[in-house]
Amino acid sequence: MSGTPQQGREALIVGGGLAGAALGILLARQGRATQILEQRAAPQHQVCGEFLSREAVEYLEQLGLQLRALGAVAIHAVRLHARTAIAACELPFPAMSLTRRTLDEALLLLAARExxxxxxxxxxxxxxxSEDGWRAALQDGATVTAPTAFLATGKHDLAGHRRPPGRQNNLVAFKMYFRLLEEQQRALSGWVELFLFPGGYAGLQMVESGMANLCLLVERSRLESCRKDWPTLLGHLWRSSTALAERLNGAKPLLAKPLAISSIPYGMLPSSALDGLWRLGDQAAVIPSFSGDGMSIALHSAHLAAEIYLHGGTAVEYAKRLRREVRPAVSLATMFSRLMVRAPALAQVVRLWPGVLAHCASYTRVPERALLTEALRLRHRRA
Ligand SMILES: Cc1cc2nc3c(=O)[nH]c(=O)nc-3n(C[C@H](O)[C@H](O)[C@H](O)COP(=O)(O)OP(=O)(O)OC[C@H]3O[C@@H](n4cnc5c(N)ncnc54)[C@H](O)[C@@H]3O)c2cc1C
Incomplete structure (x- = not known):
């Protein structure tokens, strides 16, 4: 799988994360000569809440992944903790969680098999x-050419192809796995929990192998007031949310240090693609974490790009359609994300109307009518 890049393949995909690998599978299945260039030499953990919405699950299963067999766990309900307020409700759709290390590897292996x-x-x-398409310059000095290029580098921008800023650019993300105590694990099992704290919010859920994923976003200014120090930041979280402190008290951190990422352009929407480059996943649109499902947008963008490309369409047509389809969800999720950072206002809303959680979860997803899944077609046929 870690072979020498092949020249002259029809499609060059830069980045073998969710969007890049999914597109690779779809193009290879149609007999198109496809090359994926991935910077990571081996599977790695990624900063991600690892919550898979129904749309993401359907896209992944349609591609051929057996999520349960990979260890994915079911999530059926959401609980929001904001200061002393707690709101809980069943999710309006079945969801799952699985580490990105497992998921991304399974997708890349499938792309290779195809x-x-x-x-x-x-x-x-x-x-x-280049004269006849695109030329990728690799760090090791090699170059790879292809008539069509797809940019799927996710959170990382390539020089010369920087994304514009989003509408919420001041958040820094952290992630840590924990081994919870037995009673903590029982209380969390089947739930995704959101904790609001001054200057940010956190998500906690079980993933495979009995691990819990704590992923959080914090405003840069708040992080600076915590001296950019993880233990100090955790202390701030625990003081602000007794619920989170209860959930993690005595739990064992499983990574030597948290994974972190900054400069995330939340709220960024697809550009016009006049340069002819097909941008996928987080390179095309960035929906705030926890209030929207970035993985299903990444998978949707791969399916949409494959469909339009295989029918002879252009990058411009693709970008326009993707923008139209995901814009409402990205805008709404960005508004929710801003509200979540201002925890007190949201606490009042959820106290009065706990069902708001289910509504938020419904309206910040890729709209059902846009999905390219067989499960959707079946649902419509039955309706
Ligand atoms: C804090 C946080 C929490 C999140 N939580 C969730 C969640 O719970 N649920 C959800 O649905 N979404 C979540 N998301 C969003 C989700 O992670 C992204 O939307 C999704 O990963 C985008 O997929 P992608 O394929 O575009 O990019 P990525 O998954 O980032 O993949 C990009 C790939 O490109 C490779 N690459 C990068 N640069 C280069 C290069 N120069 N050369 C070669 N290869 C390169 C990378 O190694 C990587 O494998 C979260 C995001 C953040 C930041």
Whole structure:
């Protein structure tokens, strides 16, 4: 799988995360010569809440992944803790959780089995227009050319292809796995929990192998007041949310240090693609974490790009349609995300109307009518 990049393949996909690997599978299945260049040499953990909405689950199962067999756990309900207020409700759809390390690896292996050429440990430093398409310049000095290029580098921008800023740019993300005590695990099992604290919010849920994923977003200014120090930040969280302190008190951190990422352009929407480059996943649109489901947008963008490309359409048509389909969810989720950082206002709303949680979860997803899944077609046929 970590082969030498192959020249002259029809489609070059830069980035083998969710969007890139999914597109690789779809193109290879149609017999298109596809090359994926992925910077990571081996599976790694990623900063992600790892909550898979129904749309993401349907797209992944349609691609051929057996999520249960990979260890995914079911999530059926959501609980929001805001200061002393607690709101809880069943999710309006079945959901799952699975570590990205497991999920991304399974997708890349499937892409390879379908016939895509995968080169791992190959970082692309530049992607330029050439006479007959695109030329990728790799960090190791090699170049790869192809008539069509798909940019799927997720959270990482390529020089010359930087994304514009979003509408909420001041958040820093952290993630840590914990081994919970037995009673903590029982209380969390089947739930995704959100905790609001001054300057940010956190999500906690079980993933496979009995691990709990704590993923959080904090305003840069708040992080600075915590001296950019993880134990100090955790202390701030615990003082602000007794519920979170209860959930994690005595739990064992499983990573030597938390994973972190900054400069996330939340609220960014697809641009016009006039340069002919197909942008997928987080390179196309960035929906705030926890209030929207970025993974289903990434998978949807891959399916939409494959459908339009295989029918001879252009990157411009694709970008326009993706923008139309995801814009309402991205805008609404960005509004919710801003509200969540201002915890006191939201606490009042959830106290008065706990069902608001289910509504938020419904309206911040890829709209059902836009989905390209067989399960949706079946639901419509039955209706
Ligand atoms: C804090 C946080 C929590 C989140 N929680 C959730 C959640 O619970 N549920 C949800 O649905 N979404 C969540 N998301 C969003 C989700 O993680 C993203 O939307 C999704 O990963 C986007 O997929 P992608 O394929 O575009 O990018 P990625 O998954 O980031 O994949 C990009 C790939 O490209 C590779 N790459 C990058 N640069 C290069 C390069 N120069 N050369 C070669 N390869 C390169 C990377 O190694 C990576 O494998 C969260 C995001 C954040 C930040």
């Amino acid at each position: 016939g895509a050429a995968i080169s791992r440990g190959r970082r692309v430093d530049g992607l330029m227009r």
